Amino acid sequence: MNTRLQQFLDNMVPRIADLHKRSNDAYWKATTTGNPADEERYADLRSQLLKLYADREAFADLKEMRESGQVTEPLLARQLDVLYTQFAEQQIDEADIEELVRRETEIEGRFTMYRATIDGEKVSDNEIHDILANVTDSEKRRAAWEASKQIGPEVAGKVVELVKFRNQIASKLGYANYYEMSLEFQEIDKQELFDVLGQLEAATRAPFAAMKAELDAELAARCGIAPDEMRPWHYADPFFQEAPASEAVDLNQFFAAQDVVALSKVYFDGVGLDIQDILDRSDLYEREGKNQHAYCTDIDREGDVRILCNVRPNEYWMATMLHELGHGVYDKNYDEQLPWLLRGIAHILTTEAIAMLFGRLTKDADWLTKIAGVPAEQAQAVSSEVAKQLTRAMLIFVRWGLVMTHFERDMYQNPDQDLNTLWWDYVERFQMVKRVEGRNAPDWAAKIHLGTAPVYYQNYILGELCASQFLAAMERDLQLTSVTQDPRIGQWLTDKVFKPGARYQWNEMITQATGLPLTPKFFVEQFVTA
Template sequence: MKPKGQTNQKPLKKIMQTKENDVMTRVSNVIALWCFVFVSLSGVTASAKGKTTHAKADKSSKKTNKVKTLKAQIQTLEKRMKRAESMMARAAKALALAEGVVKRAKTTLAAVKKMKDSSRLALKKAHKALKKEIASQRPLTQVEVRFQIDDWEIRERAAYVAYAHVEWKKYTRAPKLSTKKVYGKLTKIRSEKKIFETLKRARKEGILKDPVLKHRAQMLWDRLREFHLSDKANALRKKIHALEDKLNGIQASHRAVLGGKKVSNRDLRSIIRRDPKRSKREQAWRAYATVGPRVLKGGFMKLVRARNAYAKSLGFPTYFHYRYSKLHLHPEKMWKIYEKLRLASEDAYLKTAASYKELLKIKKVYPWDRRYAAFYQTKKVVDLDKYFAPKKLLPILFRGYKEMGFALKQLNILMDLYPRPGKNQHAYCFDIDPPYDVRILANVGQSGLRAYETMFHEMGHAVHGKFVRQDVRTFRALPDEGFLNEGSANFFGNLVDTKDFFQRYLNIPKKDLQKIVAMKKKQLNSRLYTMRWTLLWMYFERDLYINANVDDPTSMFWARYRQFQGDVPPNPPPYWGILIHFVSHPIYYQNYLLADMLAAQLHEAIRQKTGAKNVLGNPKVGPFLKKNFFAHGRRYRWDELLKKITGKPLTADAYLRALKHSW
């Protein structure tokens, strides 16, 4: 093996010499070849010189003939070109004419098709008109009216149940879910002309002699008439539903922020009610009110104005007047009752406010002080919350209803009771399809009397729905008048804050109970003070629809607040936005006050007719309410039903007596 860098020089030289020899040989051959070619060409050139003179003469004659031939060909081609151009021009004209013919043919075809479609539509209308005319000449019978009502109600109920299921899903777990599609199907059924024309004709001809059928026809007429008045009213109803759907989603999904963290309404209310630090209560209260700007920005006043426009299209001055008409309430008469309660509570309000100022050593009672003052006033005597523990709520609820004659475990009431993200933070009873499908939504888990009142209230709605007993579908639902529904709920809810309830279910030591009874007897003023909140919401909502042109009703709200509750806080926010009823259940809040009045009258009637001193623990309560109240469903108007049950018209007297004597 050779060292690196050393090469073999001898073989390389031999290779280079061999290549040089090859190149020289090839060069010699090329030179010899060129010499041969040169000699050959010299000979050819000499022989060609002799022939050149003869070739020139032949060439000139050939060139002359070729030129003539070419000129003749060019002339022929030019003629052909002209003929081709002429033919192309004629073809273009023909094509243009053909395109015009095709265009006219297409236009004619479209016109014929349109005429055919319009003829088909006209023929369909003519057949329909003929059928309608033949039907109108044929006598309309009660049997036919009953059949049409039954058929329509079956389809309408199915559409409503589908809509209610979507609403349940929206409220329990999907706040942004739209109900537009199912609501559209329900509206389409309610807008059907056939059933409406049948009712119209039956009313005109006066053929309905059966009192039950006549009542059903009248109820349906009242419900459906507004769906058949004008396209404007129908468009406004769709707009209203879309705005309600949007604002419901805002209220349901809203979570306030306190201290950099999202906080539920339930926790905020707990801070406002229990925290001794006034500044922290104020922060919680202001956080609680942050939903207001979102509701306002989301189009709340557009909703108010749309409702007013809808009411005006139906012949009412405002939506307030329209709703009172639907509820069979006379605004002026009812306002006299409300004014009576306002004046009756005036002195109580002033005394309660003064006592709160003295208790908390403050000069003004702001919204974040009122609930805390009531809580602190009670806690100084005894801590009630320890007796209203969350874990005892359901056992006491089931026991209390059972002792009044309602076996809740046998009623199959679906309950969604505990809070979670995305769930509505309030409490509702969903009467999806009474008496078969009734559900409760709630958010239990905190101690306190209010939690117990809420569950007894919502269960009152549920048992009402579960004991509707009507063979006729028209009546197989909860009453149209909201305060009858709320009356049945308040009948039970108002039993919680009573001496009998505390003695019977809370296992309170005798010494503590005596303190509580003494305290409660002194708190009549504070209960009347609380009632003024209901009046505040009612008066403000009426103001909303009478003064609907304002862009922001916040100053209007605080003016009413000053009238009913006193001191207005600095920089007052749109606190009215916390109330879900303004969006989902307009002109509804008066139902709670009327329900308290109704519940008090029912309590007195049951004591008289069953011979028992108490309602709680009275097993005759259930059978009495089932037979005389719940079973009737929607069959009677509220004033008729109230007289059937109590023998008296609605008044505030029993309610005021109940406030004085419940303890």
């Protein structure tokens, strides 16, 4: 059976690798240009790849080999598991594949090209964030916040129809809905996931409420209003998923005159992870027609790793560069001797963990001194406030993530329910932000992930847990006193996380790297009970 599987892989993998590379390249061109022809080319190539996975005869062969139990060579057995999952998820009709890709690409294209308006003038996402970060006039803030939601009505109907269509596909494969199907193919048990989320909700409820009361008082004073007048537009992010700049120390001041791209290289060089080739291939600055978000892509699993950003000299984009380059160094440092199928991440949550581990560093006083060049005395003076900012950021993000995970679960269970009200029910429950009186709009649809990255957000939360677990293991193994200028950090991550690729099931890899399966323990110790 080993020989039979190897022959199957020798025939199939080159076809997958070719379409993988060409579709990733087409997506890159589509998101960096906004050219409809590139979007169409990407949609066509992605359809071809999904149709290859949908091959019923090939899937039958994989299923027979897997169920035989006679594939005994470990790397072959792991490749079989990986490929079986990829094929199982796509056992749908070709017409459904084409329609699925068409709908997803259309929504992605809307987000890429859309520019909100304030008083009739087009504004970018960066400009909206600048207003929410700096302007104190409540009416101007409200106008910017409402502008951030203008894309919602443009795509909401399409997202709901896409959710229903995904559910139809899942039903044909024997699943209750697309959400449950996706979790199974991600090797995540739904009950275990929501048990963990429940533990996090309970552990963070009181600390978050206390932190938010303090934050609301600060922001209200800044805007000249009473704390009970706080509304969604008084926070520094349209979804209140990021911590606002501190009144005591504005981290943006440390980056306003800096080249955040150059700082990124200084940091990664210091921990023994070369990123120059990634930067050389990347598209880092904003322009009309370009996707306004940020992502990392591994084009071919042979070293062509790139990031897309829209860099400005501020703390947000500094953190985003570190985050995306975290994905990049993971993708770049797989063991080249691994078979192509295993030259990939162990799981979405593990690559998010690495990205988040690095993205947190802008709120580390030691990093600010050694990398951003903040004078040691100044960094030490603000160290407690910077640590407080990081704790705020983590609490805010976890509570925001609870909104997304619960809303998405419920949306797939019943896409015909009142989603506008459901969204604000969860915002009030988990983020403790008051809904806007009299507003009935699809604000949820302004979050791109719900249309284009379905059943993904739980991996951000699990990634934060895993980041804390990786950090605790490095501190234990290396007796770290600093997360900067220590090449052992890059070596530890390369040996224990990057090089194994997808050789092991994700929780097995985490256990081998840290000594324990994934647990909330280290995140809670770092940010809740510390």
